[in-house]
Amino acid sequence: MESGAFHLLDERIQRFIWAEGWESLRDIQEQAGPVVLAADKDVVIAAATASGKTEAAFLPALTRLLQEEGSMGLIVYVSPLKALINDQFGRLDKLCEQLEVPVWPWHGDISSTSKTKFLSKRCGVLLITPESLEALLCNRGTSVGAIFERAAYFIVDELHAFIGSERGKQLQSLMHRVEHAIGRKVPRIGLSATLGDMGLAAQFLRPGGDAVVLQSSEAGNGLSLIIKGFEEPLVRGAGETAPAANQEERDGGVVLAESSGADQLDEAQGPPEPVGPGRIAAHLFRVLRGSNNLIFPNSRREVERYTHLLNTMCERHQVPAEFWPHHGSLSKEIRIETEVALKQREVPATAICTSTLELGIDIGAVKSVAQIGSPPSVASLRQRLGRSGRRKGEPAILRAYVQEQQIGPKSNWSSELRLETVETLAMVDLLTRDWFEPPRAGGAHFSTLVQQVLSVIAQQGGASATELYQLLCAPAAPFGGTSKKEFVELVRHLGERELLVQDSSGDLLHGRLGEKLVNHYSFYAAFAADEEFRIVAGTSTLGSMPINQMLTVGQRILFAGKTWKVENVDEEQKTVYVHRTGGGAPPLFAGGGGRTHTRVRERMREFYEAQEVPSYLDAQAKAFLAEGRAAYGRRKLAAEFLIEQGRQVHLVTWLGDAPNEALACLLTRRGFEATPGGPAVEVQLGTRRISDVLDALGDAAVDEAPPLDMLLEDAKNLQREKWDWALPPNLLRRTYASLNLDLDEALAWTRQVSRRQ
Structure with missing residues (x-):
């Protein structure tokens, strides 16, 4: 095998690769081999789904374990899902058995006997979730250093799923605490298929660090896609059906290949379909039956709706049911049943699912992915699409479905603009250009800081405020942006809430409520359930x-x-x-939707102002785009940003959700009732005039940025994360603003429009 990285691997691993019939190492495996084997740097490994990322990390990491003299080291693999751990165990166990390297899955479904065996050996590969790692630190106290003394690597799978979240901040803290317990740094390896900003990914992996970033240069198999439109009539009689799709609607589509050229994505013909979601379900039934696919509606409710519609059609046509639900509210048994149905190849199966099947659970390759409604984000759409096109020579296939209401005399401006269609089009277009949202990595995450304070006290049996601050909030620590003043304010408030008490020596211990909460199994999760x-x-x-x-x-x-x-x-x-x-x-x-980025809204505006009509739109979607462009021109939105509607005015900013929410806060502070919605902010005029709104925008443009306390003074429902209820009001407002508002972008927009007045 012509490969530099291959010859660096342990001979037993080389023999395994030959026995498995590999013709060569993948590009990302060639890049990662020498860097991971050196074990002197943190590494981010970014490549498409099914491109060999896991092997890129594990093969050289296992080689290093086998090369060590004396006691075998420990690889700690952290996964966001128990199902992923089970998958990895199945993949690693065959190889590691030949290497005589033990593999230890550790999560809530693993027996205490297996966990006890690991604690006695403390070597090999530990496959664990953040919650189980949290429990291990809390419950094993001062023995944590001994458990992880031989740690050689942290491998974090699905890195993008952690960045910017409470769970990600928890994981940062847990890795930091393990390193503190053993008195040295452990190389960290992050694996991800979707990253919008590699620099942010590297900073997340180790705050203040300088991780090496490796990206695959392998080209994919191309993308075959279609966006199909469905119009809902304003009024319809009982039993009324929509007109049959014409030939262009059935057959519209194009392959966006890695090379040049365009081919049509064929769609099956069929009879007229019922109005509403039933029309989409009927089309899905025709084109997906007989193959394995994933369908992504945008909520659990819609998962249930489409599963019912599709399986009812199976009954009506007297064919076996092959549509399976998969979402977080279903029992583990039902979810596993769906995953098993997708894996086996004898009988076709299609899963109707939420983001639960975005991550890398091994369900094998699927033929196509269907997205109903605008996706939560471009990154999410890319992750979903990564399930398709994994077989050599087969393109990924995406079918996106949009629904719009028929335009009538009372239709509002957003309906006239066909926002759902144009947003979907913008996201698909950005996907084809390899643009993804950068993670919002600068959040304060005080909720998780509360949990980690309580967890460290559980681990150590008590700690002083100074020790806690140095461990968790020093410049290179996970909560490094927290000032001493904020930390003191937090600790005092936790005392008032009976989460903490201080003993005579000055150490902090669990208070009455703190002890009760820490001793409950639900403590180990940093994230709040919906x-x-x-x-x-x-x-x-x-x-x-x-x-x-x-x-x-x-x-x-x-x-x-x-x-x-x-x-x-x-x-x-x-x-x-x-x-x-x-x-x-x-x-x-x-619920269920993502927060739309400004770049998506900018791309929407570019489509409104352009003449091009993408060939992957079907006839109805093309009509929607034409109607939206006509409304955009009619309302002169290329130059204007105000839309009057009765006693309200809409400020069409074309900004993302975070700056629009900040703009609404600025106007609310000045006495207006303002609400963000889509690409605009809606302002109720009441007895005031539009000129008053313009004056308020002008004032915001020249005034200093207001303190967060003042900006969010009247806001309710700021408690989003698990421990937000335990925060003092000031820190609650700060953490909410850091995660949900973009004040700088909002103020930049006010200055721009003020210059135009």
Whole structure:
């Protein structure tokens, strides 16, 4: 085998590679071999799904373990999912058995006998989740140093899933605490298929470090894609069906190959389809039956809807059901059943799923991916698409489905612009250009700092405030942006909440409530489970929904197809009290979606102002784009940013969600009722005039940026993360702003529009 990296590997690993029939090492494996084997640097390994990232890390890391004299070392592999650990165990066990290297899966489903055996040997490969690693540190106390004394590598899989999250900050802290316990640095290796900013990825892997970044240069198999549009009529009679798709709608599409050239993505013909999601389901049924695929709606509710629709069609056509649900609310057994159905090849299976199947669970290659509605992000879409096109010579296949309401005399501006279609188009286009959202890595994450303070005290049996600050908040530590003043404020507040107490020697110990919470199994997870708020009008409960934006009293929300004004938000009881109101086009609050980046909205605007019509749009999607462009021109949005609608005005910024939310806060501070929604911020005028809004924007442009305390003073529902309830108000506002607002971008926009006035 002509390979420099191959000859660096242990001979037993070389023989294994020959026996498996490998013709050569992959590009990323060639790059990673000597760097990982040297074990003197942190490394980020970025490559597409199924490109050999795992082997790129493990083959040289195992070689180093085999080369060490004396006791065998330990590789600590950290995965975001138990299912991934089980997959890796199956992949590694065959190789490691020949190498006589033990492999130890460790998570909640693993027996205590197996864990005890690992603790007696403490070598080989430990496959573990962050939550189990947290439990290990909490419960093994001062023996942590002995358990990890031979640690040779940390390997973090699906690195992108951790960056910018509470769970990621927890993982940073856990690796840092292990290194502190053993008194030395352990090389860290991050594996990821989707990264928007490699520098941020390197900084996440070790704050203040300088990780080597390796990226695969291998070309993929190309991409075959189509965006299909479906129009919902304003009014329809019972049993009414939509017109049959014409030939162009059925067959539209293009292959975006690595080389030049374009071929059509064939779509099966079929009879007229029922109106609504049933039309999409009918099309999916025709084109997906008989092969393995993934379908991604944008919520668990929609997963259930489409699974039911598709399997009902199987019944009607008297064919075996081959559509399987997969989302986080389902039992482990049902999820595993779906994964097994996808893996076996004898009977075709298609999973209708949420982001639970974005990560690298081994389900084998699927023929195609379907996205219903605009995806949460470009990075998420890329991760989903990575499941398709994994067989040599086969392109990845993406079908994106968009639904728009028929335009009528009462249609609002956002419907006229066909935002759903153009946003999907912008994301798909950015995907083909290899652009992905950079992770939002600068968050304060005080919620997880609370957990880590309590965890360190559990591990050490107590600690002084100075020790905790040095360990967790020093410049190169995981929470290095925390000032001593903020830390003191946090510790005092935790004392007031009975999470901490101070003994006579000055050490901090768990308080009454702290001890109760730390001793519960749920403590080990840093992230909060999705919580839904009840929506109550008078004495009637309208239902419940996850709410992913801050709320203010007087704000309007859309629920059950009607507009409601917020009277009060009871955060402890997770209840929003509302009363009926009318008019306008309020923003929709719903779970499951991502936060849209400014680059996506900029690309949308570019499409509105261009003449090109991508060939991968079907006839209806092309019509939607044409209608959106006509509305954009009619409203002169190339030059204007104001849209009047009754006693409200929409500021069409074309900014992302984070700057738009910050802009809404700036206007709220000046007495307006302002709400971000899509590419705009909606402002209720009441008795005021548009000129007042323009004056407020002008003032914001020239004033100093307001303190966060003042900016979020009237905001409700800021508690998003697991331990936010334990934060003092000042730190809660700061952590929310650091994760959800982009004040600099909002102020830059106000200055830009003020210069145009």
